[in-house]
Amino acid sequence: MKYVWGNMKIFNNFKMIICGLLFSCTLVLAIDYDEEIRWDWSKIDLENPENFKALKKLEYFGTAICEYQNSGATHLPNTNWAEWEKGAHTDGTPNILRNQQSGVACDLWNEAEKNMDAIIKLMKDLKVNSFRFSIDWSKIEPQEGIIDESAIVHYEKFCDALIKAGITPVATLHHFVHPNWFEKRGGFEHIWNIYYFERFCKIAFARLATRIPIWCTINEPGVYAFQGYFRGVTPPGKKDFATQGKVLENLLRAHVRVYKALKAMPNGDKVKIGIVHNILQFEPFNNVTPLNQIERLVSNLMNHIFHKAITEFFKTGIFKFYVPVMANVEYKESDAKKTLDFMGLNYYSHVLFNIKNPPCPGAREGDVWTDMPYTIYAEGFYRAIKEVSELGLPIYITENGISDDKDDRRAIWIKRYLYALSKAISEGADVRGYFYWSLMNNFEWDFGFDPNFGLYSVDFTTQKRTLLEGSKALVNIIENVYKA
Numbered sequence: 001m002k003y004v005w006g007n008m009k010i011f012n013n014f015k016m017i018i019c020g021l022l023f024s025c026t027l028v029l030a031i032d033y034d035e036e037i038r039w040d041w042s043k044i045d046l047e048n049p050e051n052f053k054a055l056k057k058l059e060y061f062g063t064a065i066c067e068y069q070n071s072g073a074t075h076l077p078n079t080n081w082a083e084w085e086k087g088a089h090t091d092g093t094p095n096i097l098r099n100q101q102s103g104v105a106c107d108l109w110n111e112a113e114k115n116m117d118a119i120i121k122l123m124k125d126l127k128v129n130s131f132r133f134s135i136d137w138s139k140i141e142p143q144e145g146i147i148d149e150s151a152i153v154h155y156e157k158f159c160d161a162l163i164k165a166g167i168t169p170v171a172t173l174h175h176f177v178h179p180n181w182f183e184k185r186g187g188f189e190h191i192w193n194i195y196y197f198e199r200f201c202k203i204a205f206a207r208l209a210t211r212i213p214i215w216c217t218i219n220e221p222g223v224y225a226f227q228g229y230f231r232g233v234t235p236p237g238k239k240d241f242a243t244q245g246k247v248l249e250n251l252l253r254a255h256v257r258v259y260k261a262l263k264a265m266p267n268g269d270k271v272k273i274g275i276v277h278n279i280l281q282f283e284p285f286n287n288v289t290p291l292n293q294i295e296r297l298v299s300n301l302m303n304h305i306f307h308k309a310i311t312e313f314f315k316t317g318i319f320k321f322y323v324p325v326m327a328n329v330e331y332k333e334s335d336a337k338k339t340l341d342f343m344g345l346n347y348y349s350h351v352l353f354n355i356k357n358p359p360c361p362g363a364r365e366g367d368v369w370t371d372m373p374y375t376i377y378a379e380g381f382y383r384a385i386k387e388v389s390e391l392g393l394p395i396y397i398t399e400n401g402i403s404d405d406k407d408d409r410r411a412i413w414i415k416r417y418l419y420a421l422s423k424a425i426s427e428g429a430d431v432r433g434y435f436y437w438s439l440m441n442n443f444e445w446d447f448g449f450d451p452n453f454g455l456y457s458v459d460f461t462t463q464k465r466t467l468l469e470g471s472k473a474l475v476n477i478i479e480n481v482y483k484a
């Protein structure tokens, strides 16, 4: 036994996973499984505009960003993230890869004040007609109950400039970042803290609702809870299923409350309000039993805690987050589905779980890796759109894009994923908008500046931005299909 488990400390770590797996068999087997699909890309002509023609139905074609990732801790010092960047994990490794610091990142806050034309030009050159960004709570309410009027004016002017340029603003009220005073109060771990978030949302909405027609309450509640409370790689760095489930419940409660509050305000009936959901399919790597069956069990559990519990909540009004022995959170909200005018979908890829080599994800022959630990998998995008379509709501693709430092895979990503989107729309999916992640290279959370998701590369010493060759595939599709 000693040999197997080493010592009790290790046993305790494993215990969490093993118990979860064994006891969840009954639960996870009951979940219907969405099978991996593969298309023969050699038979699909990605240069043929016919294969993209359903994209014409999109009302919005834009890019997406988050304020913190583009303005950094220097401009947003009163945030949970600015605090997190200074710290390290219990084993001494810095919270951010190689102790990188966001600094001013792309200097967006400053540039929006002084030279908005330069930001608009980036978008104009891409031929996009909309822009998804986050309204930073810590700028508007840097200290509890103290509102900074100049920050609200900043966003008013920001939106006015976009609108004048023919670019529709799309706002996100919570994109992983909140004021540090809110974090110190326990953030979304406590149901009573939702009050503070709702209060901020109402302040922002009161001033900006006439300018912004589309509002996203919370960006990726599943990812926020998974990274911050299960993996512990983002603030507050906890590793505990029960708190993860509780935080997720409170984020969903917060969404419901904010939706209802904003709808009751002037202009509430004129705008669209939804949430942003990330789907990342976990699936078995091996085809042979019993490996396949074990991998399927693990995958089902991961899908449940990462995204399916959220999709189910909006489908049925019941949020059930269940990891036997470890977590059993339940929340019923009969109005759940009525609190969405649309569903925002963020999709990047899937994870092939390989029991022979955990935790490294597997890849099929011919799969192409991105610079993140996942491959290009456009079929998964198509599957995720189908999954979300079951809600019977309009969909916005609020994020999709590749980290590709060498810029040798960006074009293929764009073509394959937009092909998948066009196919889903032509088969009836009610997708109304597509927002590419991201406008320019920026601060990628715990990975620092290593990943490069931008359509523009950025020289972070001069802030010079350059349109990447691969990004031209997106511009071509917008010009030759979408706007033609």
Ligand code: BGC
Pocket: 066, 069, 219, 220, 223, 278, 346, 399, 437, 444, 453
């Ligand atoms: C997040 C972004 C992030 C992107 C790429 C999404 O999960 O919303 O903030 O930069 O993924 O990793």
